[in-house]
Amino acid sequence: MSGFKISTVAIIGVGLIGGSFAAALKQAGAVGTVLGAGRRPETLKEAARLGLIDEIVSYKDAAQRADLIFVAAPVGAFEAIFKELAPWLGPKTIITDGGSTKQNVIEAARNGLQSRIAQFVPGHPMAGSHEKGPQAADAQLYAGRRVMLTPLVENHPQDVETVRAAWQACGANVVSIDPSQHDGVVAAISHLPHWVAALFMEYITHSDDAALKLQTAGSGFRDFTRVAQGSAEMWRDIFIANRPAMLAELQAMKAVFERAEHALRENDAQWLENMLDHASKARRDWQDLGS
């Protein structure tokens, strides 16, 4: 137990990410009341039924009553949400978010919050699932997981500490990082795998012998494509939001693929074995923080 306690938290968008944050704070005894707001009444009702939120409120009520607001909607909706919250925001209310990109979320926050920008502490929990919605919420989702904060020069250090403490109460491992470095890192290790898995799935379903291929696919295919099950809307927003970093990653990755294709074309067994051996060792040495 971290001893951290906050009176009222509002979740904007009570799906997997927002609902799990609520569930984790509740399980840690770190929150008094959890308010839920969002654009889908049925999702909010389901979240209330599951006990993730205590009250369904408007954006205005969330802004006026919460000590901490967690925005966990698709990143494409952030600017509109910030604009709805801004006029009603309590002077001490802190806003944080779960958006998968940070430079464009910060831009949306500057546009939406204007003079209240100092109250926004950007964050990104590196956890997820191909499951979605409040029914997928899990108090353990963030246990041992990395959360990256990208604080603004305008932020009050005490507000950054509050957001850090809230995530630590959820069991997360919190680091602070520069927003552009954040966007490059997540493009490489999170967005790129999703991009490739989805396009691979698309490729297979449109190829010759697609039915036979899908019947024949086994456990390697299953693991490799698992992330492709994610929400199309969420991932569309992520790719668009992180476009410059994604395009840079795609260029850099292509060079590695071209080199390998050349080796295969030339029958260069030694190059292939060295690469495969290096990749295999690197993957075996990798420690999954969350497992």
Place this chain on the structure above:
Amino acid sequence: MSGFKISTVAIIGVGLIGGSFAAALKQAGAVGTVLGAGRRPETLKEAARLGLIDEIVSYKDAAQRADLIFVAAPVGAFEAIFKELAPWLGPKTIITDGGSTKQNVIEAARNGLQSRIAQFVPGHPMAGSHEKGPQAADAQLYAGRRVMLTPLVENHPQDVETVRAAWQACGANVVSIDPSQHDGVVAAISHLPHWVAALFMEYITHSDDAALKLQTAGSGFRDFTRVAQGSAEMWRDIFIANRPAMLAELQAMKAVFERAEHALRENDAQWLENMLDHASKARRDWQDLGS
């Protein structure tokens, strides 16, 4: 219980694939004695200690004594193994294999077995693991899994039936298919994911911020890269063996990737959403035969 029973089976290469075939036949009560042969004495001793094989024998003894020989070595070693077996092969002995490619294995068998080619029934069990060696062998590895046979015109139908029955005794779902169609199918749904996962791992470890990226990587990265842990030697042989089909697949997949990169560059959110939605639905609709 299928009622299938064979007196003596020899496994050439008692690792994950060969060891699991032995374990599954034993568990089904479908085999009398299992002989093990191979180039690594320590692997054979471990397989004997684990009870996967009853006796360690020479290739010559395996060829003379077995009713069914299962070749489960890296495909690059097949021709040499066939050459060692050929002079001693009993007139009724059937050989089958677990090689991941079929056209080049058949060529190796024709070169190695010469006039005994009719005794070779090519096969490929679509099951595996990133674990390797006899200690990873599992009697359930093939349960519900697809096994593809690519019979030769020279094969006696009764021999094909025997190989089919042996796999069915292991719980596998057996189909017969043309060797070139087989190689295209496995290039797409098995070899391509391994190729991409290994190169992605290689790309990440050589990129800027590699340490931070690896620390930040989560469950999506974990699943996407899992297959990259496989044996470098085995996969080198697979890629070289299935080179024509792999190169064709790489070209076809690249066209899909180029189209998507164009959409991202042009900010075409609708194209991206349609693609992601289609991929997500296709992956959700996919039924994993082995799970």
